[in-house]
Amino acid sequence: MSEENLIITIVGGGSTYTPGIIQAILKSKKVFPVKEIRLYDNDQERNHDMFLIIQLLLTTNQMQAVTLVETVDPEIAFKGADFIFSQIRVGGLAMREQDEKIPLKYGLVGQETCGVGGFAYGLRSLGGLLTIVEDIQQHAPNAWILNYTNPESIISEGIRRAFPNINMLNACDMTISIEETIALNYGYDRKNWISTYYGLNHFGWYRSIYDNSLGRDVMPEIIKKIQTTYLRVADFNKGDEAWQAAFEMMSVMVRNFPDYLPNNYLEYYLYPDMIVEEADVNYTRANMVMEGREKKTKRMAAAIKAGETRNVLDFNFGEHGQYIVDMAVSILKDQRRRFMLLLPNRGSIPNLRSDAVVEIPAYVGATGPEAISLEPINDFHKGLMEAQVAAEKLLVDAFFEGSYQKALQAFTLNQTVPSARIAKQVLDEMMIANGDYWPKLR
Ligand code: NAD
Ligand code: G6P
Numbered sequence: 001m002s003e004e005n006l007i008i009t010i011v012g013g014g015s016t017y018t019p020g021i022i023q024a025i026l027k028s029k030k031v032f033p034v035k036e037i038r039l040y041d042n043d044q045e046r047n048h049d050m051f052l053i054i055q056l057l058l059t060t061n062q063m064q065a066v067t068l069v070e071t072v073d074p075e076i077a078f079k080g081a082d083f084i085f086s087q088i089r090v091g092g093l094a095m096r097e098q099d100e101k102i103p104l105k106y107g108l109v110g111q112e113t114c115g116v117g118g119f120a121y122g123l124r125s126l127g128g129l130l131t132i133v134e135d136i137q138q139h140a141p142n143a144w145i146l147n148y149t150n151p152e153s154i155i156s157e158g159i160r161r162a163f164p165n166i167n168m169l170n171a172c173d174m175t176i177s178i179e180e181t182i183a184l185n186y187g188y189d190r191k192n193w194i195s196t197y198y199g200l201n202h203f204g205w206y207r208s209i210y211d212n213s214l215g216r217d218v219m220p221e222i223i224k225k226i227q228t229t230y231l232r233v234a235d236f237n238k239g240d241e242a243w244q245a246a247f248e249m250m251s252v253m254v255r256n257f258p259d260y261l262p263n264n265y266l267e268y269y270l271y272p273d274m275i276v277e278e279a280d281v282n283y284t285r286a287n288m289v290m291e292g293r294e295k296k297t298k299r300m301a302a303a304i305k306a307g308e309t310r311n312v313l314d315f316n317f318g319e320h321g322q323y324i325v326d327m328a329v330s331i332l333k334d335q336r337r338r339f340m341l342l343l344p345n346r347g348s349i350p351n352l353r354s355d356a357v358v359e360i361p362a363y364v365g366a367t368g369p370e371a372i373s374l375e376p377i378n379d380f381h382k383g384l385m386e387a388q389v390a391a392e393k394l395l396v397d398a399f400f401e402g403s404y405q406k407a408l409q410a411f412t413l414n415q416t417v418p419s420a421r422i423a424k425q426v427l428d429e430m431m432i433a434n435g436d437y438w439p440k441l442r
């Protein structure tokens with residue numbers, strides 16, 4: 001890999017998150033000198049809209065010298081690429097809507113990555129990403145893949161089975177987003193934090209948050225604050241009622257379980273009844289995103305097509321893009337900085353099965369991630385995680401073996417599901433709704 005003149009590919013170029021990643025690349029240009037950015041998507045129209053937006057973003061930042069490519073051809077996308085950022089959504093937001101609405105009809109949590117909605121998404125997403133990884137192995141075998149594509153637990157487990165030695169980091173922005181939100185609410189500087197967190201994706205806890213400017217673990221005082229005051233969403237989620245509600249649920253969780261700071265996504269596993277009660281089966285998160293982020297992106301592209309160049313660009317993604325670009329820089333410059341990553345456990349959590357994919361801190365350098373070793377975890381967290389790991393593994397088995405029985409076991413074991421009867425009903429309806437997006441289950 002050259003340290004100059006990098007070639008970067010964004011898979012899912014048409015994703016609404018692309019501008020945030022490009023902004024982070026531009027911000028990092030001193031340590032991450034890019035000569036070419038390629039947008040790759042299987043939806044030419046979405047990709048072209050984003051091409052126009054990114055072109056204007058480059059011009060506005062006096063970065064026209066960077067070559068910008070849009071393509072639907074994997075060879076053009078990957079040949080010679082150094083870093084590949086992946087963020088696809090197989091089936092688009094229309095299928096996300098199904099993942100959310102079908103379970104709700106049966107009184108179950110309907111969510112993008114959690115519960116059976118996340119499992120339905122997993123069975124779609126894994127096939128899409130496996131093809132991409134195969135293409136990358138063919139055209140750019142030495143490139144690093146930095147993946148945000150969800151559901152991260154299923155993707156990490158599935159890709160690792162097919163490509164055990166691949167240069168790939170799987171990451172989630174949620175821990176950074178939780179930390180950013182907490183820091184902004186209570187006046188800390190997150191940059192001073194060394195966080196120790198463990199779990200599965202969207203299913204974990206902070207053990208400590210050491211603030212090196214204060215010289216102490218600030219997690220206990222943060223928990224006390226969250227118990228008594230609701231966290232307000234940070235600027236990048238401003239006005240987003242769904243995220244405000246999610247952060248408010250953190251207060252409920254730390255009042256009931258005050259020893260560790262939870263990932264907000266645990267609300268779906270610990271309080272599925274509350275979540276279902278508050279949900280509107282006719283208008284879910286997918287609808288909000290279609291009305292919000294997606295429409296906004298289309299409006300920006302339309303304005304550019306109409307010849308407008310001023311005050312067109314309008315986005316704020318918080319640390320999402322910077323977090324993953326920082327990982328790329330840490331590899332490129334062998335910085336060995338610490339990130340939360342999805343990795344095979346291999347003893348990092350000593351009392352959890354070693355072949356689980358866990359989300360834990362790791363130091364990232366030129367040779368990839370090196371995970372830290374943690375203390376044994378308590379029975380409450382261990383019990384919850386063990387059931388979830390088994391469910392996720394069964395789902396990935398179902399994918400590779402085309403096994404209906406394994407899929408049914410996975411759905412039944414999912415902790416948002418109270419009965420095998422309902423698991424089967426939802427699975428059967430989802431199988432029809434997903435059609436060829438899913439492997440054939442027999
Ligand atoms: P989106 O639908 O707006 O964008 C996804 C893009 O991927 C679309 O343009 C689509 O055409 C394209 N695509 C779909 N299948 C493809 C394929 N096989 N090959 C190439 N391109 C393909 O979705 P979004 O809301 O921007 O989210 C994108 C992805 O990022 C999702 O998987 C989402 O869950 C994930 N995400 C993950 C994190 C995280 O914490 N890991 C954070 C944010 C978003
Ligand atoms: C967070 C999570 C992602 C998830 C996203 C959904 O960033 O870490 O994994 O995809 O939220 O956000 P949305 O606005 O699409 O509901």
Ligand code: MN
Nearest residue numbers: 172173174202
């Ligand atoms: Mn995530």
